[in-house]
Amino acid sequence: MPTTVNGKKEIPFKGVNKYKPKGTKTSPHISSCIDYPEDGNKVVKNLREALKKAGLKDGMTISTHHHLRNGDAVTNQLFDTIKSMGIKGIRWFPSASFPVHKHLIKYLEDGTIHHIEGSMNGPLGRYTSQGKMNGTGVLRSHGGRYQAIQDGEVKIDIAVIAAPTADPFGNATGDRGPSACGLLGFALADSEYAERVIVVTDNLVPFPCIPWQIQGNNVDHVVEVNSLGDSSKIVSGTTQVTKSPDRLLIAEYLAQFVEEAGIMKDGFSFQAGAGGTTLAFAIFLKEKMKKKGIKARFIRGGSTKYLVEMLEEGLTDYILDGQTFDLEGVRSMRENTNHVNTSPFTSYNFHGKGNFASMLDCVVLGATEVDLSFNANVVTHSDGYLLHGIGGWQNCLTSKCTILAIPSFRDRIPVIVDEVTTLVGPGELIDVIVTERGIAINPKRKDLLKIMKKSDLPIKPIEEIYNEVNELCGGKPAKPKINKNKVVAVIKWVDGTLIDSVVEVEE
């Protein structure tokens, strides 16, 4: 584990709830209305002009958000522009990157981008794993990204915020417009703390843009473009429930577990993502809730039409939503005041006065690997490649009952391992593992073990599932060929400390 990353000293992980920050939050320069148009019109002719006015220089930190997901055209266009301006050595600080950003590899190669700090899903992760990036990747959770910005660990020089609707003053929303993505919470910290903020929109409306998820009072320039990207890839019209019998079984186990453990009770709360298994879980849970006449107080999204149905059918008072995964989620957020726009600040920031994540009665997450002490990995595969971001995963671990829903093997490679390739979540925060071959409860959760004693569910020690799967798959995963001396990326814990690193994979 390095002590210095990209020339900056880092604090090593001290253990869960062991490291407390000192000092004050960071803050940008004080602005003055003297420097902004009195009529509120901050529109400039194009991105190049906006970047020039924002004082773009070599070596700056530029941030983007990932609400447009794999439909994002703005970030690629942004770096095309930066390249055309002859600027070098940018630290790109996205809230996440997607396969569409493969386009940027050429800019990593020609030095336009020095390195990426942010989750890397797919090609950029693979590129990084191959040791090709100049600097070291830094991966943070959604909450950790807010924390890093707030604490001044990462100073954003220019934030570029793609906005599905905006007004000339810079007020912006994601819940409407041809490129609607629901909300813009991942860009909140950027808008608050960056020195300069540029809003890019393909749907400019007269002031005021209501709601103003991003506040124009934090915005310097507004740029109008033809399109933010491919709207079919920004949100999918449909979100697919799993059809795999194994994963359906996991979903059934999950719902039954949540019911039998007494978590599903009036006024409870849960969070489940948009994966095929967790969608199926939500559907099973909904049936159980209806049957017993139970209503949740709130459900945390990533919202989908399944959660929206629960809200509209009165099975929950609120959806507290961090991102909308389908068109129904977008519609609901736009139309229903009980479908509430949240942000990494409210939900996940560990350096706040509490956050929502720890209040959840139950959260269901995935993982790429889990070890026998329940330590889990969510960023690399057993082959060593960095292929996924952290998302809100680390932040969610503080819920009252954290359940990992995982197939016991993938492509004949066991998921329960001796040692995780990358430590992303400490086992002490993971309460339950649900696989199609059985459910393992963390021995620390004596209360859960006791409650579930009489359950029909296949509750087993984790070692039992481990042995069974190793036998089935013909042994443990093969160790990847790695270069231990070359750290290509580091993983931050929610408090800004360094919990693990990722090393080069040799091909």
Next chain:
Amino acid sequence: MPTTVNGKKEIPFKGVNKYKPKGTKTSPHISSCIDYPEDGNKVVKNLREALKKAGLKDGMTISTHHHLRNGDAVTNQLFDTIKSMGIKGIRWFPSASFPVHKHLIKYLEDGTIHHIEGSMNGPLGRYTSQGKMNGTGVLRSHGGRYQAIQDGEVKIDIAVIAAPTADPFGNATGDRGPSACGLLGFALADSEYAERVIVVTDNLVPFPCIPWQIQGNNVDHVVEVNSLGDSSKIVSGTTQVTKSPDRLLIAEYLAQFVEEAGIMKDGFSFQAGAGGTTLAFAIFLKEKMKKKGIKARFIRGGSTKYLVEMLEEGLTDYILDGQTFDLEGVRSMRENTNHVNTSPFTSYNFHGKGNFASMLDCVVLGATEVDLSFNANVVTHSDGYLLHGIGGWQNCLTSKCTILAIPSFRDRIPVIVDEVTTLVGPGELIDVIVTERGIAINPKRKDLLKIMKKSDLPIKPIEEIYNEVNELCGGKPAKPKINKNKVVAVIKWVDGTLIDSVVEVEE
């Protein structure tokens, strides 16, 4: 004009748009979730306990908001508690004080409160004018208060936020509950920048309190009390339109002026307060808009039932509201997403990246005095007494057309004077003065003079109205007996510089 106020060096007024701030915004310490309950329950047993936990000490700065207006019971109870804890020398930093806070005079006398920084309406202003307060009063506009907090001029140690509805995590709203006051925008800066934040509520609801006008992630402690105060004085059920023939005439002139000057056109915006004259103006304007089929893009509140009717009848797309003055305003804000909660940050902060105030096509304000150069006073009377706060008045002066609606005399004292008792607004920002005896256009506004050339309205040089009124009243206002050497309060301009001071009145 003093160069030092309460031991702190001050920058003198440099002229409109002449002073630009340096440095970065202030920021509170970095918190950690380790120090907050994981279940989100921050409720402590009473205010004393909360103040103790917040580390209350002699000499601290304690802030409150004035959304409860003259119905506020929390502030008085707060200082009763501080007194009972034996604490001395508090700087009280309210967004404004009201006659109900007369109760606190005893704490100014016994040293519990050292001095007040904030608008003083009524008894506390009189007390200050009499030279009885230990420190010097500092009056700021709503925007200036946000600016002062943001820029670190005033460091709030503990913010106490009375909240008509709140949850145990500290999320709070003003738009519902037995003490509903509409919104809590005046407490926004306090919640963001104070070191410790205490929410006091008489309507504790389960998490989440939606909407969260104040975000629990900024809150340290929550206190439940029986009542925030006298709800009939928090918002009145009715807001009175003037019945005075003179003031009705002013209102008619105002509406006709706005129409003839071409301000009233499709997509326009205006702001008018809740005084009897401006209410009548809004009613007259509404009729004109209906007649011509004109729709506003937005109206800025202080909202009343008259503005709500305009919204509901489709005469405006939005109300952008800074405070609700009656129950209809509260209801509308709660029910109608186009009745939008704003704050001094969005509307008035001069040290932001623009604000809403300068985008207004027209704003109608009052004044206690105006001089022949259109300089105006809004805090003292001609007898020298400090009896009013600044509110958003200074901030609104940047609108495209700022109109002061004033009776030409009050209690036989002329309102147009040789020299204003206190300079609060520079004449170059004031475009028009409308009195019952005539309308004066600032000679700087040649465009308005030209447009209005053919108008039937009694447009006259300001000197003409001045002479007419002086004659009618039997001369200029008598000069008050003052002690020029004793500054009792200072007036800040929107950029934090010192624009004028108020001196002791000798009785």
